Amino acid sequence: MSAAQGFEFTLLHTDAHSAARRGRIQTAHGTIETPVFMPVGTQGTVKSLSPDELRDTGSQIILGNTYHLYLRPGTALLQQAGGLHRFANWPGPILTDSGGYQVFSLSGLRKIHEDGVRFQSHIDGSYHDFTPENVMDMQRLIGADIIMAFDECPPHTATEPYVARSNEITRKWAHRCREAWLAKEPAYGYGQALFGIVQGGVFPHLRRESAHQLIELDLPGYAIGGLSVGEPAPVMYEMTGVVTGILPADKPRYLMGVGKPENMVEAVALGVDMFDCVIPTRNGRRGQAFTWQGTINLRNARFRDDFSPIDADCPCYACANFSRAYIRHLLQAGELFALRLVSLHNIAFFHQLMQAMREAIEQDRFAQWKRDFYAGLEQK
Amino acid sequence: MSAAQGFEFTLLHTDAHSAARRGRIQTAHGTIETPVFMPVGTQGTVKSLSPDELRDTGSQIILGNTYHLYLRPGTALLQQAGGLHRFANWPGPILTDSGGYQVFSLSGLRKIHEDGVRFQSHIDGSYHDFTPENVMDMQRLIGADIIMAFDECPPHTATEPYVARSNEITRKWAHRCREAWLAKEPAYGYGQALFGIVQGGVFPHLRRESAHQLIELDLPGYAIGGLSVGEPAPVMYEMTGVVTGILPADKPRYLMGVGKPENMVEAVALGVDMFDCVIPTRNGRRGQAFTWQGTINLRNARFRDDFSPIDADCPCYACANFSRAYIRHLLQAGELFALRLVSLHNIAFFHQLMQAMREAIEQDRFAQWKRDFYAGLEQK
Numbered sequence: 001m002s003a004a005q006g007f008e009f010t011l012l013h014t015d016a017h018s019a020a021r022r023g024r025i026q027t028a029h030g031t032i033e034t035p036v037f038m039p040v041g042t043q044g045t046v047k048s049l050s051p052d053e054l055r056d057t058g059s060q061i062i063l064g065n066t067y068h069l070y071l072r073p074g075t076a077l078l079q080q081a082g083g084l085h086r087f088a089n090w091p092g093p094i095l096t097d098s099g100g101y102q103v104f105s106l107s108g109l110r111k112i113h114e115d116g117v118r119f120q121s122h123i124d125g126s127y128h129d130f131t132p133e134n135v136m137d138m139q140r141l142i143g144a145d146i147i148m149a150f151d152e153c154p155p156h157t158a159t160e161p162y163v164a165r166s167n168e169i170t171r172k173w174a175h176r177c178r179e180a181w182l183a184k185e186p187a188y189g190y191g192q193a194l195f196g197i198v199q200g201g202v203f204p205h206l207r208r209e210s211a212h213q214l215i216e217l218d219l220p221g222y223a224i225g226g227l228s229v230g231e232p233a234p235v236m237y238e239m240t241g242v243v244t245g246i247l248p249a250d251k252p253r254y255l256m257g258v259g260k261p262e263n264m265v266e267a268v269a270l271g272v273d274m275f276d277c278v279i280p281t282r283n284g285r286r287g288q289a290f291t292w293q294g295t296i297n298l299r300n301a302r303f304r305d306d307f308s309p310i311d312a313d314c315p316c317y318a319c320a321n322f323s324r325a326y327i328r329h330l331l332q333a334g335e336l337f338a339l340r341l342v343s344l345h346n347i348a349f350f351h352q353l354m355q356a357m358r359e360a361i362e363q364d365r366f367a368q369w370k371r372d373f374y375a376g377l378e379q380k
Numbered sequence: 381m382s383a384a385q386g387f388e389f390t391l392l393h394t395d396a397h398s399a400a401r402r403g404r405i406q407t408a409h410g411t412i413e414t415p416v417f418m419p420v421g422t423q424g425t426v427k428s429l430s431p432d433e434l435r436d437t438g439s440q441i442i443l444g445n446t447y448h449l450y451l452r453p454g455t456a457l458l459q460q461a462g463g464l465h466r467f468a469n470w471p472g473p474i475l476t477d478s479g480g481y482q483v484f485s486l487s488g489l490r491k492i493h494e495d496g497v498r499f500q501s502h503i504d505g506s507y508h509d510f511t512p513e514n515v516m517d518m519q520r521l522i523g524a525d526i527i528m529a530f531d532e533c534p535p536h537t538a539t540e541p542y543v544a545r546s547n548e549i550t551r552k553w554a555h556r557c558r559e560a561w562l563a564k565e566p567a568y569g570y571g572q573a574l575f576g577i578v579q580g581g582v583f584p585h586l587r588r589e590s591a592h593q594l595i596e597l598d599l600p601g602y603a604i605g606g607l608s609v610g611e612p613a614p615v616m617y618e619m620t621g622v623v624t625g626i627l628p629a630d631k632p633r634y635l636m637g638v639g640k641p642e643n644m645v646e647a648v649a650l651g652v653d654m655f656d657c658v659i660p661t662r663n664g665r666r667g668q669a670f671t672w673q674g675t676i677n678l679r680n681a682r683f684r685d686d687f688s689p690i691d692a693d694c695p696c697y698a699c700a701n702f703s704r705a706y707i708r709h710l711l712q713a714g715e716l717f718a719l720r721l722v723s724l725h726n727i728a729f730f731h732q733l734m735q736a737m738r739e740a741i742e743q744d745r746f747a748q749w750k751r752d753f754y755a756g757l758e759q760k
Contacts, residue, residue, distance in 0.1 A: 043709075051701070072709065077685060089706070304457065317430075323461070323467075325461065325467070329453040332453075333423040333448075333452055337425045340428075
């Protein structure tokens with residue numbers, strides 16, 4: 001069996017007036033229409049939502065975080081369970097990140113060494129080593145359909161010399177990830193597609209260098225990492241455009257950790273196919289709801305007696321059944337059901353946004369759609 | 381329209397070998413088969429669960445707490461919403477308590493005065509007065525199908541003279557509640573059935589006195605209050621039996637705030653028809669799951685690699701889809717979805733327990749069923 005057996009990307013159409021792409025990814029666990037938003041299930045659950053609700057809101061693929069799943073419940077247990085799909089009862093495609101971002105942002109003291117990185121768990125302070133090889137093995141046992149190369153993710157404030165050295169680490173690790181990925185049979189009888197992660201900080205020539213280095217590996221897909229980590233949005237778009245301008249057209253492109261609706265719209269225009277972000281669930285739990293007119297915070301007193309749904313045109317369970325006034329009451333009262341309703345709506349909205357973009361691209365009217373999208377936001 | 385229009389209790393059958401009763405309550409929002417367990421939705425939501433999930437687990441009627449709903453979101457808002465059924469999107473029957481228990485257990489400084497009780501909100505310390513009249517009006521605006529008389533709920537440590545005086549207050553207030561209930565048309569076009577609450581502490585003669593006083597009012601139903609508040613279980617059963625021995629057979633009997641499965645089984649044997657308790661949801665959020673073999677705590681390390689469901693015979697969504705190992709992982713990781721799964725299972729279990737008792741009573745085999753139930757618990 002080839003390492004990525006069952007994985008296939010088809011570029012269906014490119015918008016006539018932009019770089020926006022309409023594609024389709026085939027995986028062993030189902031088909032993904034792109035551009036796609038992927039809800040984040042860090043610890044084997046998209047916070048507060050059931051697999052059925054994820055399906056009903058239009059989720060095609062969810063994420064898991066290798067760093068978290070490795071620490072808890074551990075990959076040995078996931079292997080016993082028959083992989084994350086079965087453990088979490090999510091029958092659709094799963095993507096796992098490599099833990100690179102978490103090791104560099106979340107864990108305690110960390111030190112890059114010859115083999116990889118030593119770090120302290122954010123849970124109990126225990127020491128662990130991540131190497132390209134063991135991270136590949138973790139993702140093999142988690143059983144995701146798409147797995148990510150282990151990379152160094154420098155902070156957005158990193159200097160040019162630092163990022164240049166970091167690129168070299170990411171390049172070497174990507175090679176080692178590829179070797180490790182090819183060396184072992186997948187754990188559960190289906191292929192797993194390895195994506196490389198382009199780094200390079202906020203420096204266009206280092207982004208280009210990193211992209212060229214990874215393209216050489218001829219991987220099934222490519223991600224753009226190290227963005228949406230604090231840099232201004234124009235810089236994010238510039239770096240994204242630099243990289244999408246280089247990446248091969250016949251491979252999917254994934255902008256990691258992005259983002260807000262506007263960020264995704266801009267990135268789709270630049271030729272990005274895949275996104276993930278905790279915003280819809282994290283902000284949802286704080287009462288922030290996304291709509292075509294922008295965001296609203298349902299804790300706001302003005303919703304106290306607003307008996308309309310979050311979004312009158314949204315078909316999601318929250319909007320079909322509950323008013324802003326009721327959800328505001330639940331938020332004020334600290335009720336768990338509120339967190340779920342707003343998270344559910346936000347995920348549904350993100351998928352509707354993607355669906356709208358997919359249709360606009362298919363019909364070569366993405367540029368006009370984008371203008372209409374921004375005009376809608378301003379009506380708020 | 382009569383004050384309780386649409387409400388009717390039918391005693392279908394009494395067990396041949398015990399006082400256990402099989403009944404049916406008709407309300408404007410649907411039928412309730414008794415004995416029944418009523419999940420508690422204190423603030424207009426049964427914690428963590430959706431109305432659909434409540435239906436799917438077999439919930440026939442849910443509770444709301446007048447004290448909480450009065451303080452937040454307030455009865456004026458509920459009136460604007462068209463009542464709690466519409467606000468919370470629960471189309472089935474609702475019962476509201478009178479706030480008596482909360483005023484005496486939850487609020488700050490409280491003082492019984494001529495008209496009722498002055499107390500401080502547990503939310504912001506503000507002062508409020510509850511009187512029989514305004515509590516009836518609150519419940520009218522909440523719109524519950526079954527409403528409760530405002531009572532004084534003495535602590536289980538109260539002395540006999542205290543409880544004797546308290547009985548007199550509860551008696552007077554019940555009269556005033558009845559007058560207020562009859563004086564106004566229901567707010568939403570359907571009747572609301574007023575239940576009286578028998579008090580009397582742990583003193584059989586005071587329980588009898590209270591029961592006789594309330595029976596005189598010829599109310600649509602009767603509750604037994606002031607139990608399950610810290611007294612030993614045998615005392616709870618003794619007091620329950622004293623009261624059910626007096627209450628009219630053609631009216632439903634509701635044992636408030638009870639309880640654990642064993643408590644409910646014993647009380648059904650004594651002729652109780654209705655129960656409510658926060659145990660399935662509160663304990664569920666702590667990881668405690670109820671089964672026919674007793675309770676288990678899913679946080680326990682022994683469930684780490686237990687890939688069986690909470691209860692192999694339970695048809696609930698949690699048991700049909702997720703393992704103990706997965707739920708334990710979610711609990712360990714502090715994930716919201718766990719709270720929902722265990723709460724959902726527990727509510728489903730409580731309803732299954734009631735269903736089993738209803739069938740046993742219908743077939744005059746309740747005594748044998750009860751022995752089997754206890755034998756099952758001991759197999760743990």
